[in-house]
Amino acid sequence: MADVRVLDKGTAPDRFARGWHCLGLVEQFKDGKPHAVEAFGGKLVVFADSQGEVHVLDGYCRHMGGDLTQGSVKGDAVACPFHDWRWGGDGKCQGIPYARRVPLRARTQAYPTAIRNDQLLIWHDVEGSEPDHEILPPELPGLAEEYTDWTWKVVPIEGSHCRELIDNVVDMAHFYYVHFSFPTSFRNVFEGHMATQFMESKGRPDVSGGYGDAELFLKSEATYYGPSYMINWLDVDYKGFETEVILINCHIPTGPDSFTLQYGITVKKPEGLDDDTANYIAKKYADMFGGGFLQDVHIWKNKVPVANPLLCEEDGPVYQLRRWYEQFYTDAADIAPEMTDRFEFEVDTTKANEYWQAEVAENLAKKAADEGAEMAEA
Ligand code: FES
Numbered sequence: 001m002a003d004v005r006v007l008d009k010g011t012a013p014d015r016f017a018r019g020w021h022c023l024g025l026v027e028q029f030k031d032g033k034p035h036a037v038e039a040f041g042g043k044l045v046v047f048a049d050s051q052g053e054v055h056v057l058d059g060y061c062r063h064m065g066g067d068l069t070q071g072s073v074k075g076d077a078v079a080c081p082f083h084d085w086r087w088g089g090d091g092k093c094q095g096i097p098y099a100r101r102v103p104l105r106a107r108t109q110a111y112p113t114a115i116r117n118d119q120l121l122i123w124h125d126v127e128g129s130e131p132d133h134e135i136l137p138p139e140l141p142g143l144a145e146e147y148t149d150w151t152w153k154v155v156p157i158e159g160s161h162c163r164e165l166i167d168n169v170v171d172m173a174h175f176y177y178v179h180f181s182f183p184t185s186f187r188n189v190f191e192g193h194m195a196t197q198f199m200e201s202k203g204r205p206d207v208s209g210g211y212g213d214a215e216l217f218l219k220s221e222a223t224y225y226g227p228s229y230m231i232n233w234l235d236v237d238y239k240g241f242e243t244e245v246i247l248i249n250c251h252i253p254t255g256p257d258s259f260t261l262q263y264g265i266t267v268k269k270p271e272g273l274d275d276d277t278a279n280y281i282a283k284k285y286a287d288m289f290g291g292g293f294l295q296d297v298h299i300w301k302n303k304v305p306v307a308n309p310l311l312c313e314e315d316g317p318v319y320q321l322r323r324w325y326e327q328f329y330t331d332a333a334d335i336a337p338e339m340t341d342r343f344e345f346e347v348d349t350t351k352a353n354e355y356w357q358a359e360v361a362e363n364l365a366k367k368a369a370d371e372g373a374e375m376a377e378a
């Protein structure tokens with residue numbers, strides 16, 4: 001019998017990634033109430049103190065396990081609904097109103113926080129390291145003045161490990177088949193904690209809606225800063241009307257095969273355009289890119305994980321990308337140079353473009369013929 005390729009589903013990592021994870025727009029946490037966020041196989045409580053500073057603690061009280069997200073904020077602490085123990089933003093127990101003394105070392109897990117681009121980020125590391133501020137994602141210049149408010153969406157995903165999302169960084173061909181866009185150039189650079197995809201693409205004129213618009217041209221640069229936070233700068237040219245769009249694509253792992261995808265869109269306000277119109281354009285793009293995510297989600301839900309993908313030359317550096325991603329699941333002392341060394345790869349899109357052009361032309365001809373036949377019948 002001829003050799004058959006064995007599909008190795010591999011095993012999911014035994015831990016959650018080290019690095020900064022985004023919990024969403026920070027403003028939502030400032031209403032004086034505790035908020036629940038599912039993350040890292042458990043639940044976090046997020047609350048703002050009397051100064052408006054936002055804190056993140058493990059969601060379960062160290063006294064008897066009460067759910068802090070169902071408690072209340074009292075002064076600078078979150079109070080447990082079970083026996084009113086007060087937990088400060090640094091994780092220390094600030095007081096037990098009914099007790100004479102707080103037990104020594106009464107402390108729960110507090111996550112280091114940072115604010116970037118109006119979003120709340122937390123540092124997670126199973127090794128308990130100090131947060132590395134050097135590798136925070138960059139602040140976007142001019143955000144407050146020149147861009148629309150964020151349009152922000154949250155999509156819980158069950159049945160997939162978040163690493164499925166990461167493969168997208170190198171996957172040129174799926175854009176054509178899943179997103180109905182037509183990539184014309186495609187390049188990757190990995191270095192340190194960053195992985196970037198540079199892509200130019202156009203819409204497919206033989207498919208309607210979303211990316212499938214003949215008059216849509218995208219120039220895209222998308223960088224993961226660490227395991228879960230991507231900034232995607234997009235120059236969109238639609239019918240000659242150019243817009244600068246910034247898309248944040250981030251996620252929080254919630255379990256061994258589930259995560260919460262979040263994405264935000266902001267648009268540089270075109271000169272001479274009022275805010276309402278600019279916000280409307282941002283919403284439209286959010287719908288479009290949101291639709292794009294759902295196309296991926298549908299694929300993830302139905303596929304299996306593959307540890308040994310069988311690749312052709314046009315597939316891009318999948319194995320190198322996965323090695324880069326491994327650094328976040330490895331003890332800091334064991335990070336190998338091959339995970340962080342600079343690596344560049346440009347996919348040769350010549351063959352793909354020839355074939356796809358022909359396919360698009362054929363589909364358009366068929367469509368025209370069908371329409372002609374309908375006209376003749378009418
Ligand atoms: S369980 Fe939280 S105060 Fe007792």
Ligand SMILES: [Fe+2]
Binds near residue numbers: 168179292
């Ligand atoms: Fe995709």
